[in-house]
Amino acid sequence: MRTVTVRSSKEYEVLIGSGLLASAGESIKPLAKGKKAFIVSDDNVYPVYGRVLDKSLRSAGFSTDAFVMPHGEASKNLSVYGAILERMGSLHYTRTDIIVALGGGVVGDITGFAAATYQRGIDYVQIPTTLLAAVDSSVGGKTGVDLECGKNQVGCFCQPLIVIHDVDTLRTLPNLEYRNGCAEIIKYGMIGSRELMDAISARPVNEQYEDVIAVCVDMKRKLVEEDEFDRGSRMLLNFGHTVGHAIERCSNYTIPHGMAVSAGMDVITKAAAVLGFTDGSAYEALHGLLEQYSLPARCGYPAEKLLEAAQNDKKSGGDVITIVVPRSAGDCILKMINRPELMKWLLAGGVK
Numbered sequence: 001m002r003t004v005t006v007r008s009s010k011e012y013e014v015l016i017g018s019g020l021l022a023s024a025g026e027s028i029k030p031l032a033k034g035k036k037a038f039i040v041s042d043d044n045v046y047p048v049y050g051r052v053l054d055k056s057l058r059s060a061g062f063s064t065d066a067f068v069m070p071h072g073e074a075s076k077n078l079s080v081y082g083a084i085l086e087r088m089g090s091l092h093y094t095r096t097d098i099i100v101a102l103g104g105g106v107v108g109d110i111t112g113f114a115a116a117t118y119q120r121g122i123d124y125v126q127i128p129t130t131l132l133a134a135v136d137s138s139v140g141g142k143t144g145v146d147l148e149c150g151k152n153q154v155g156c157f158c159q160p161l162i163v164i165h166d167v168d169t170l171r172t173l174p175n176l177e178y179r180n181g182c183a184e185i186i187k188y189g190m191i192g193s194r195e196l197m198d199a200i201s202a203r204p205v206n207e208q209y210e211d212v213i214a215v216c217v218d219m220k221r222k223l224v225e226e227d228e229f230d231r232g233s234r235m236l237l238n239f240g241h242t243v244g245h246a247i248e249r250c251s252n253y254t255i256p257h258g259m260a261v262s263a264g265m266d267v268i269t270k271a272a273a274v275l276g277f278t279d280g281s282a283y284e285a286l287h288g289l290l291e292q293y294s295l296p297a298r299c300g301y302p303a304e305k306l307l308e309a310a311q312n313d314k315k316s317g318g319d320v321i322t323i324v325v326p327r328s329a330g331d332c333i334l335k336m337i338n339r340p341e342l343m344k345w346l347l348a349g350g351v352k
Ligand SMILES: NC(=O)c1ccc[n+]([C@@H]2O[C@H](COP(=O)([O-])OP(=O)(O)OC[C@H]3O[C@@H](n4cnc5c(N)ncnc54)[C@H](O)[C@@H]3O)[C@@H](O)[C@H]2O)c1
Pocket: 042, 043, 044, 045, 071, 072, 073, 076, 103, 104, 105, 106, 107, 109, 129, 130, 131, 132, 133, 136, 137, 138, 139, 140, 141, 142, 143, 151, 152, 169, 170, 171, 172, 173, 174, 177, 180, 257
């Protein structure tokens, strides 16, 4: 098992290893003030893993309740969020109890937001079951839900009590979700670790889950410790996301996040080479990995449409957008640009 300790406004551990779901109750017990645990999950994950978690919590002395939402991004909304709170209220949960998120990033984000706001804040535990959630969303305390006008438009920062990632849960992950997670792992490589890129080029991610996830979590730890509230270096994690979010929006969220980020990374890295921020080797390294993991490099939407979709991005402040630009594979910088410049980047990146 690997342990990464995050020292942000709240200090907590991220446990990564095999068989951790069955011992989750014991891991949580010393940290929890009360003895009631409210499990939030989705209808794909709960039927497979809910019973093991429930048993583990009960063996550790917790009483449990469960809220199971329909899977998918469409559930990450105010109405499901409200339903979680109402259910907790009707079951008389108090500030000493805990909420446990069992699932991917959708479950983790909405659960974290419910925990941050229920009775002005109660403790919550992240138990990520997707690769994307394991390497990214479960760590760092960004919580929230979507609005009609865009993704993650409501939310707050609220760090979990502990993150427990049982790598065995990844065995049932559909291939598409595996590749979505791999896109985020390639992102980590591009922003800060050429070694990680070489390692996942030499051996598939699913043959070295513990090592790869621990490296990514440790990179995220460092960025969260430096910049918990996302005003500086943490924004490096948005590599590929300005274009990626625009692609997601243009597709009405039918293109999954990882796929959109993959195309977004390709566009920006190609543009960085064309505009002289990096030589062609960074693009070659990225493009090779995207191909190896069957991830898309092209987005199919015209530049005008992407530009319009980027308008609503939280990464833009007024007319200025912060993009993440590679200097080489494993080294990126933040660059503030305005809207006409974004058009220039899109065109240089091969968007028509
Ligand atoms: N908070 C953050 O810092 C942060 C960072 C990145 C992404 N996000 C958010 O994360 C969300 C995406 O997360 P995601 O990719 O995990 O999507 P997800 O939660 O929708 O999960 C993807 C699919 O996999 C299924 N699934 C989950 N675990 C499974 C398992 N072990 N076996 C079989 N099926 C399983 C789910 O039911 C779902 O259908 C987005 O809403 C995104 O905005 C948040």
